[in-house]
Amino acid sequence: MRIAICVKKDIHGLLAARMLAARLGFAELRFFCSVKTRQAEADVPALRLMKLLERDVAIDTLAMIEPPSPGLPRPEDWVELHDLRADGGAATLLDFRPDIVISARFSLIFPQRVIEAVPRGIINVHPGALPGYRGLFAPFWQVLRGERELGCTVHMVDKGIDTGPILGVAxxxxxxxxxxxWHTAGLYRGGVAIAATAATTLGRGGRPDSVPQPAGGAYFxxxxxADFAALxxxxxxxxxxxxxxxDAFAPLAPGLPQRQAA
Known part of the structure; x- marks a missing residue:
């Protein structure tokens, strides 16, 4: 059983990778990361601050001096995916021949050819309540719009963006x-736990319970x-x-069997 873990190379991606490595020791794991950046991350001061703390400090500095954990390669050894073109990142990902893909804070959209090539499906951890908070920065928009409870939706990936059947909501x-x-990390922590349980069911040949998404929704x-100023x-x-x-640098739980791809 091969499971590809697709995350972003930042503090939340590291937290997700650590949790999945601890819970999916029955499988051969390989860790992939998106390194896509957007111009807004340089233009908006708040986004520059988030990049500094979530990537530059956490990953490019602290992760470099941490010893590796069994079953979890250091972020510098994750396979970088710059795109999911057929002759680029998609080929790199599918060369691993994953039975399951888990996407958590991954910045790239899976094309149909990749979805069809993964036998047991792609599980996505989306840090927003679906269908109301599709798209980017869902934790931010949930807070800004005054939600008293934030949601993280775990769903199977289909041809739409954040539209697939729902496996659970943290x-x-x-x-x-x-x-x-703090809110963002909590959402990923709960969502990744649901994704790990669903992947375990799929790995055993079962089918996790799911429900179609309700009609409607919004994309952010x-x-x-100005939005950050109103937060x-x-x-x-x-x-x-x-x-x-x-949490992101906590050691893996002891005593769990670990495997990872070479």
């Missing part, structure tokens, strides 16, 4: 004393500087950053 109550980063894009909580706090770092 929920995080909104806490006005905590930051956007990157927030602008009712800070982007991050020292306390929250320390907690998320601790």
């Amino acid at each position: 929920r995080v109550p909104f806490d006005a004393t905590r930051s956007l980063m 894009r990157f927030p602008a500087a 009712p909580v800070p982007i991050v706090s020292a306390r929250d950053y320390a907690q998320v770092l601790g």
Whole structure:
């Protein structure tokens, strides 16, 4: 059984990779990461701050000095995917011949040829309540729009964007004393746990329960500087950053069988 783990090379992607490595030790794992960036990340001050903390500090600095964990290669050894073209990233991913793909905070959209090539399907961890919060920066938009409870939807990938059958929803109550980063990490933590359970069921030849998404919904894009100015909580706090770092760099649970692809 081969499972491809597709994440973003940042602090939340590291948290997802760590959780999945700990829970999917029955399978041969290979870790892929998207390295796509958007111009808004350089133009909007709040996005520059998030990149600094989530990538430059957490991954490019701290992860470089951490010893590797059994079953989880360091982020520098994840296979980078710059695209999912047939002759590019898609070929690299499918060369692994994954039975299952798990996508969590992955910045690339899976084309139909990739979806059809993965026998047991692609599971996506989307940090927004679907169908109401499709697209980008779902935790941000849920907070900005005053949701009292934020959702992270785990679903199977189909030809649409965040439209596939729902496997489960993790929920995080909104806490006005905590930051956007804290809420985002909590959403991924709950969603990845659901995805790991679904992947285990698929790996055993079963079919996890799912329900079609309701009709309707909305799609969101990157927030602008004015949107960040209206956010009712800070982007991050020292306390929250320390907690998320601790979770992302926590050792894997001892005693779990681990395998990974060479």
